Amino acid sequence: MGTPKKGINTICTHEGEIHDEQFKGAISPLYMSTSYAFEDVEVKRYPRYFNTPNQVALSQKIAALEHAEAAMVFGSGMAAISTALLAFLKAGDHVVLQKTLYGGTYNFVNEEFSKYGIEYSFTDGLEPQDFETKIKGNTKVIFVETPSNPLLTITDLKAISNMAKKHGLVSMIDNTFASPVNQNPIDFGIDIIIHSATKYMGGHSDICAGAVASTQENMERIFQLAKNLGGSLSDYTVWLLERSIKTMGIRVKAQNTNAQHMAEYLAAHSDINKVYYPGLPDHPGHELAKTQMSGFGGMLSFELDQAYDASQFQKALKLIKPSMSLAGVESTVLSPTQTSHALIGPEERKNQGIADGLIRFSVGIEEPEDLIFDIEQALKEIKKGNKAGLFKEQLTK
Numbered sequence: 001m002g003t004p005k006k007g008i009n010t011i012c013t014h015e016g017e018i019h020d021e022q023f024k025g026a027i028s029p030l031y032m033s034t035s036y037a038f039e040d041v042e043v044k045r046y047p048r049y050f051n052t053p054n055q056v057a058l059s060q061k062i063a064a065l066e067h068a069e070a071a072m073v074f075g076s077g078m079a080a081i082s083t084a085l086l087a088f089l090k091a092g093d094h095v096v097l098q099k100t101l102y103g104g105t106y107n108f109v110n111e112e113f114s115k116y117g118i119e120y121s122f123t124d125g126l127e128p129q130d131f132e133t134k135i136k137g138n139t140k141v142i143f144v145e146t147p148s149n150p151l152l153t154i155t156d157l158k159a160i161s162n163m164a165k166k167h168g169l170v171s172m173i174d175n176t177f178a179s180p181v182n183q184n185p186i187d188f189g190i191d192i193i194i195h196s197a198t199k200y201m202g203g204h205s206d207i208c209a210g211a212v213a214s215t216q217e218n219m220e221r222i223f224q225l226a227k228n229l230g231g232s233l234s235d236y237t238v239w240l241l242e243r244s245i246k247t248m249g250i251r252v253k254a255q256n257t258n259a260q261h262m263a264e265y266l267a268a269h270s271d272i273n274k275v276y277y278p279g280l281p282d283h284p285g286h287e288l289a290k291t292q293m294s295g296f297g298g299m300l301s302f303e304l305d306q307a308y309d310a311s312q313f314q315k316a317l318k319l320i321k322p323s324m325s326l327a328g329v330e331s332t333v334l335s336p337t338q339t340s341h342a343l344i345g346p347e348e349r350k351n352q353g354i355a356d357g358l359i360r361f362s363v364g365i366e367e368p369e370d371l372i373f374d375i376e377q378a379l380k381e382i383k384k385g386n387k388a389g390l391f392k393e394q395l396t397k
């Protein structure tokens with residue numbers, strides 16, 4: 001009888017763990033050593049070689065979570081993204097990137113690539129043909145992000161991987177928003193999986209880290225550059241991240257359930273114009289999401305009615321925190337117009353469908369009733385005319 005395939009929570013809890021032979025402790029011991037004797041190790045262990053005991057343990061867990069042969073842990077999501085991209089691109093090469101990308105990735109490409117003679121194109125849309133029309137003779141990499149920020153658009157993973165194979169390209173995905181709990185792109189033929197582990201893997205808004213998972217061969221190539229760029233993570237944080245991932249399965253599933261609940265509540269609300277959540281049947285990516293995601297995730301966005309001001313709304317919330325980051329156990333909101341998408345200007349925001357009243361909502365693990373209560377009290381507090389002591393109903397009467 002072969003070993004049965006382990007379930008997600010078993011992988012989260014145990015995979016890769018270091019057995020404490022000396023004291024028989026229940027968890028992986030933390031090895032902070034930056035120096036290891038040559039004698040009884042066949043490899044030279046060193047933090048910047050990504051091979052300390054704790055780095056190796058966590059990498060095994062992440063590889064298992066992403067159905068990959070190997071993985072590496074980085075000092076941030078951007079260290080993971082920049083190292084992965086540069087490992088497969090050199091001067092004269094070209095990369096096709098999805099138009100809706102995490103702002104940091106967009107900035108990295110726009111601000112750095114021309115210095116290295118790397119050419120790039122962003123797609124005009126998100127359909128597979130939008131990617132294919134940008135492919136040129138010197139294209140080497142295709143880079144996607146799904147679900148994307150902030151409108152939770154869904155990109156077709158199978159179509160992208162088929163296209164990459166047809167044109168001999170390396171396909172990469174930023175899988176941060178889905179987390180390995182909800183989406184395993186390797187199963188659809190995507191080559192390289194990248195995470196900002198600062199988000200769902202960490203899950204408590206107290207760790208900054210990144211990860212890459214792929215084949216042994218691809219990871220070897222990424223390692224060769226990574227050891228030169230030096231974006232490794234401190235072993236202490238590696239150890240904390242191992243601890244965090246133990247509960248990732250149950251956290252993310254609770255967040256999926258809460259986000260679905262909140263999306264349905266918001267969609268039925270007369271003061272909310274639109275809700276963007278792949279778990280809603282009227283979301284344009286719903287059917288596709290069902291085929292490539294095992295859960296719809298904890299992120300959603302909604303548009304407040306004209307009568308409400310987005311910044312007033314955020315200030316009026318008492319439980320849900322206005323915050324830049326996402327994916328923690330605590331619910332947070334932000335206004336893309338004022339933060340992540342402030343620099344692209346009103347024209348481009350309109351072009352991307354980002355309204356001024358749009359609120360991005362990272363749903364935590366609180367009871368949905370408490371989240372609903374908070375939103376209701378905030379809406380009541382700020383109804384237009386509030387400044388004059390009048391609520392909307394009074395104004396329209």
Ligand SMILES: *Cc1c(COP(=O)(O)O)cnc(C)c1O
Nearest residue numbers: 076077078102174176196198209
């Ligand atoms: C946060 C984030 C990143 C960058 O990760 P850092 O850990 O902040 O470097 C990349 N992609 C997505 C989708 C993110 O949300």
